[in-house]
Each structure stands twice: as structure tokens, then as C-alpha cells.
Amino acid sequence: MPLSRKQIAWRAAQDLGDGVYVNLGIGLPTLVADVLPEGREIVLQSENGVLGVGPAPNENELDLDLVNAGKQPVTLLKGGSYVHHTDSFLMIRGFHLDLALLGAFEVAENGDLANWTTDDPKFPPGVGGAMDLAAGAKEVRVLVEHTTRDGSPRLRKQCGYPLTAMQVVKRIYTDLAVIDVTKDGFVVKEMVADIDFDALQAKTEATLHKAPDIKVLSAPAM
């Protein structure tokens, strides 16, 4: 069974060590906030100047002056702090975040990332903080469904959509696999049990390499 979106988020969350500073991109990565491992202090940063983002507020806690990058109301963890936008992006661009977990339209085997525009002529383009995050976090990982709704591969030899940043993605979490981006290309570290390697390759444009210690990708029901 492919992982659900929440399970992809769960799998990515397992790799977050105690004490890491992380920015969660809009969309699929935002779900990571709901499945953080217990017993670890993980500090979520939001582009709009919140360091230490906590869970959604209950009715009594609701303050519309406290939102995340997706403009959803949030809370602040004990130990959290506020900075202005310029300082927030100093954190982001200056390699102060250990990790940016981002969504993607496509990732290329050299680590190129395309996640800001599909050039749909019906809509104006929007970039938000994606290019700053991709350029400035210590490490960039992507959460993405392995293929598009119509089955086209999102893990490609080269990105077809306009790039967000060149050669930045180091790890990809999909509904089918966990894949590292190495200088030799995509290396499959984990894959779900009910698909074989050739079938995974068929859903991927770029060549996949099998990690010597490849493991089964599984997640609890959620």
C-alpha cells in the first residue's frame, strides 16, 4: 500500500532529531507538525517570524495576530520567540535552519527542485519563501507524491517546470519510497513492501539505484 499523505509526513518526521530547527513548507510538509515524534524538542520556524510554532489554538488561545506561513492560526511553544520578516529570512538564508522540509512539483536526479510555478497561464505565478528556503537551509528535503494524479513521474532526469533552486534536495519522502539524492543520482533507501523495484523504477523518470541496506518503508495506520 502506498503511504497516505499523513503517513508520508509521519515518515519524514521520524528523521527529525531532538533539538533540530526546521521550516515546514506549505502543503504536504505542513502535516509534519501534527505527527512530530514524542519526547523530542523540535523547533518549527515559520517565515513570518515565528520560531517555536506550536499546535493549532483552542478557542481560548485563538489570536489572529499569531499565524503561520500558511496564515493558519497557531500557538507558540514555551521557549519560542518572534522576529520581524527580515530577521526571519536571515535565519532562513543564512544556514541557521538545520532543515527545510518542502513540497515539490518535481525533483531532478541532481537535486534540482521545482516547486513554485507550473506556468499555468490562468494564474499569476507566486513564489513566497520557497526560493529563500531552498537556497539557505543547511539541508533541504522534499515530501511529494511519487507521481502526479495522471501517473506522470515527479522524480525526473531534469525538471520540466521552472526551477526553484539548483542541486539542493538531499532526500525525498514519497508515498512509495525514501530516496537520497547523491552524486550518483537517486538511491532508494526504503520502499513500500507491495511494490517491486522495477515497478518503482517504472514510476520514476530518472534511474534509481538500490541502497545496499535497502529497507521496507512502512508507517502506522493513521
Add this chain to the structure above:
Amino acid sequence: MPLSRKQIAWRAAQDLGDGVYVNLGIGLPTLVADVLPEGREIVLQSENGVLGVGPAPNENELDLDLVNAGKQPVTLLKGGSYVHHTDSFLMIRGFHLDLALLGAFEVAENGDLANWTTDDPKFPPGVGGAMDLAAGAKEVRVLVEHTTRDGSPRLRKQCGYPLTAMQVVKRIYTDLAVIDVTKDGFVVKEMVADIDFDALQAKTEATLHKAPDIKVLSAPAM
């Protein structure tokens, strides 16, 4: 009678309007703080991140964590604030200060300022905040004795000492005169009563022009 150093400071202080933001350079300009006109709110900025510098502390107020750019203990006015060094120089460099009152070794008739080094081989050079202030305040005025101790003019055709900034000085307060720096050169706006214009010219290297409304420069005994 030439003005005393304190009287030069007093004269410069008379031109500070209500509500101006001013940085006082080390040395002669620092004396301005002691002779500010009554009844005006004048906000003194200090390079080390103090906006709204107040008078020297009494014994009970003394806190060695609160000093000015000369590292003398000061106090903070009601309404004052603290910023870090980078923000302090953002204020200085970004044309947020109405005025910088600086000391000088020499000023040239085109407004060039030399106030950071005399190239004395016995001492290492030091620049401090002088170049930032000269480049970034809305207006730069200089407080300086008209000649050196041995009688050499400090108001020159060209500066002999290394420059701090080019073409920035707009007004000069000396012990003998108040002089504006215009596109036509030095224009004497005020001069002390007991010297004639030719004598003033003799103490000045660059040509002096007489303002049509030239006034007597005088200051109260202090």
C-alpha cells in the same frame, strides 16, 4: 574674543530645532550635550545603540552597561531606546539622522572632511564610526577650532590629511566664525566682533565669501 570650546558647542546647539535626531562625534561635539537649548526635545543618538542619550548619571543611576560612543557613562531619556550595533548604523547610514555634528582636523571648501587620521607613524590609525556618520546623516556639520595650535588653517582648499568623506560638510562652527559650505565655497554667516574679515581670511587657506546678511558671532560667558 574667540569662542571657548564650550561656546562653540553652545553656538552649534542653538541651531538644533525641536525634535531633531543628532549624533555627536567624539571630542568637541560631545560638549554640545551639556549646552542644549531649554524647551526643545533633542534626541541624541550614540553609535553603540543608544537613541535618546541623557545627561551623565548621578551615583545612584550609574550603570556601566549604559555608555556613549566615547565609553562615558550616560543615562537614557524617557522615550529613549536601545538597538544593536547593526541597527544603530542602519540609522546612521540610512539618512535617518537629521544631523551629525562632527569634529575635524580639516575641512575643504568643497565640503571634503578629514577627521580620522593624521598619519602619525607613532600610532595605529583608528576610524570608529566617523566614515559611516559622514556618509549617511542627512546633514553633516563640523565643530572645529579655526586653526591648529601652531596657527595653521584647518579650513583649506584641499584637505592634506586622508579624507573621511567627500563633499559632505554643510556648515562649520569655529571659535571665530560660522561658515556655510556652498557650491561657491566657504560663506561666512557670522564672525566674532573683534576680528575683521581680512584677519579671518588670513587664518583660512581657502577663499572666504561674505554673506550679504553677515552677523556678529557671540556667545554668553560660560
Add this chain to the structure above:
Amino acid sequence: MIDKRVRSLAEAVDGIKDGSVVLAAGFGGAGSPEALYGALLEQGAKDLTIVNNNAGTGRIGLAGLMDAGRVRKIICSYPRSSGSVVFEELYRANKIELELVPQGILSERMRCAGAGLGGFWSPTGVGTRLADGKEEREIDGRHYVLEKPLKGDVALLKADRGDRWGNLTYNKSARNFNPTMAQAASLSIVQVRRFVELGEIDPEHIITPGIFIDRMVEVPV
């Protein structure tokens, strides 16, 4: 005596000229000076360039200014928020110009203007379409593009508390673009939830020192 308080919204936005570059603070509703946007609509200035993270939502505030034909150009990072209907209509009809800037660069370019610098070398967007036409350079083995300062004629801001000197505090993430925009505009106008006495804000807690503020109006929302 320094007193930057004015008594009405009309007085606050008085004199804003046609063709102004307006730095418009806020991120979503947080820190967004809606009352000043409304007052600017009343005031009538047109041919404006608006700098904001987004491009307005609904038909009021920034969207109201656009809907009334007052906005020639938007400089923003993300004009696609749900509800940006007015902008999308104008964009499709080629009736508004869009300059898309990465969010951190938008903020850094305003800081650059506020700090009196001529530009900076940025790693953001290198190798992407948003670097097209920008000068590129390798410095110590990394590639950068040249970004220019972005200065405002006017900044419209929202703060929590303010005293007559213009010292400000903000509430939580409503801080966002406000402190930087205050530094980057020739005329900085702020709507403040609550005026307080001079000295009531601990000097250690002031986020925007009054030197960056020109006019303040009390709007208790």
C-alpha cells in the same frame, strides 16, 4: 516637543501623492493596517505601486484600492492567496503590473534601502527564472545575483502600542514586515491599537524606535 500623533485617519494619510510607492505591511490579517488602507482609498491617490507580501483579498483593504483602479503595479512574493480575486481579474485583463520577488528578498531589499546601501549579492533564485536579467557573480565559490534596494515613498503600518515619540511594539507575528518597512520609507505612517504615555514602554522592549516613524493614529482594533 515631539508628538507624532495625529487625530484622524484623514490627517494620517494626508499628502500621499499620485505615483507613490507604498510599502504596505501585514501578513494575512496580522499586522495589516486596514484602517489606513481604507483611508488611502478615501484620500484618492492613484497610480500607486504597492509593496506587500500578497496582492489583497476580498474587495476591501489593498484589494479595494486595486478595485478602484488606484494601483498601477504590485511588488509581492505571492499574489495567489485564495480570495485574491480583484488582483486576478486585473492581471488577466493586463490592467496591473506584477513584479514577483522572493519573500525574503522583498524584505531584504527594503532593509537595504533603509540601511543606505546600494545593493547586495543574494544566493536566492540563482539559476531560476527570477534571476533573469539580474547581474550574476561568483564570490568565493558560490553564485549570487545582484539585488537592488527597494525604497518606499510611504509606509503604511500597524502596531500594538505607541508613544508620542513614535516608539512601537507589535503583537506576536503581527510584527512581520512592519519594522523593516518603517525603516525603508520617506514617510512612515502607523495605526496603533493603543497610545501610551512616553516612558510606559520599557526601552528594552521597543521594537521600532520612534526615529523611523512620522505619523501615528490610534485605531483600537
Add this chain to the structure above:
Amino acid sequence: MIDKRVRSLAEAVDGIKDGSVVLAAGFGGAGSPEALYGALLEQGAKDLTIVNNNAGTGRIGLAGLMDAGRVRKIICSYPRSSGSVVFEELYRANKIELELVPQGILSERMRCAGAGLGGFWSPTGVGTRLADGKEEREIDGRHYVLEKPLKGDVALLKADRGDRWGNLTYNKSARNFNPTMAQAASLSIVQVRRFVELGEIDPEHIITPGIFIDRMVEVPV
């Protein structure tokens, strides 16, 4: 659990390598981490580059490091403070290298490094000897010189209060270079007057968020 507190000065400065660029905070005595300077002398690292506004006074602190022959180079704005006797001796004997940087540019260059930028165009020092050898360019009618980022291997800092996440406040003008140096070094070490419980500092009042801090030691002076 995040806990950046260490129990001793020796632990705080452990591992600082020979040849390090050390960002040394403080302006005069205010905000100057004297205990860390002493600990660094004990620790023994040599061939250091020190970045500070001045060049030490007396024979302790930064001057003590210089006096013990540990400092190869000083990057500062004003090495001529009264009492900079050790530096002057070494300078006259050609035993120390001096890079003189205007005070605001010193700070801005560190911020530039902390912000991940490649450099900036500065109006400060144009046409002066301190612009010698720097690339110059006219932008929109004004002249600028190119300034490069100044990154530290280590920052030695002093704060007032700090919690186990590394969130800091400062006292009055002791803030000075501390927040920027914290952002510009790979390893930021702070001596804190008083450790407080997590949550005790109001999040609105935190000046340096913990993300910029690596190690903290309590020194109640």
C-alpha cells in the same frame, strides 16, 4: 531536550582551534565577555584573528590574549583607545596585523555573513584610503564600494538573561555587537549573568533567539 547550558568556562570554550576567527563582543566594558576571554587564554588556542570594535585595554581580556602572543590579527574600527598599550607595542614591533574597518561596516559585514549574502555595496569610505583596493561602482548616481561578509568560527558573547534554549536578553547598551555576532559565527558561546527557566522571558522581549546560540555559561557579573 534542548539544553545549551554548560557547567564551566572551560567547557564553554572547549575545542576552539588554533587559527580561528573569533568575533569578540562588547563596546568598552559593556557587553564584553571578560570571563570567556580569560577562559580562552587558559584554553590555549593561538594564531587567532580577533574581531572587536577596539584592540583591548590594560593587560587582561583581549589584551591578555594579545600579550600572550595568541593573536595574529585584529579586525577593528578603533585600536587607539586609551590603555591599548599591548596592541600598540605589538603593532610598533610589527608583531600583529591590523585590518581597519569603519564601525558600521564591521557590524554590517558580520550581519551579511549571518544573512547568507555574498556582499553589499556600501557608501561608507568612498573616496578614502579605506576604499583602496575595493571594487567601486556607481549605482543610481551614487558611488559605493563592495564590502564582503565577515564570518566567525567562534563568537564570544555576553548577555543578561538566558534560558536553556539559548534565548537571550541584554542590559541597556551592553547589547551592542552581541546579537549580530551571535548570527555570524559557526559556534556562538555566551556568558550569561543569570540563567532563567524556559518561558520566563516574554517571547516579545527576546533579543537573540536561541537558534543563534550554541553554548551558554552562567557568570554572575
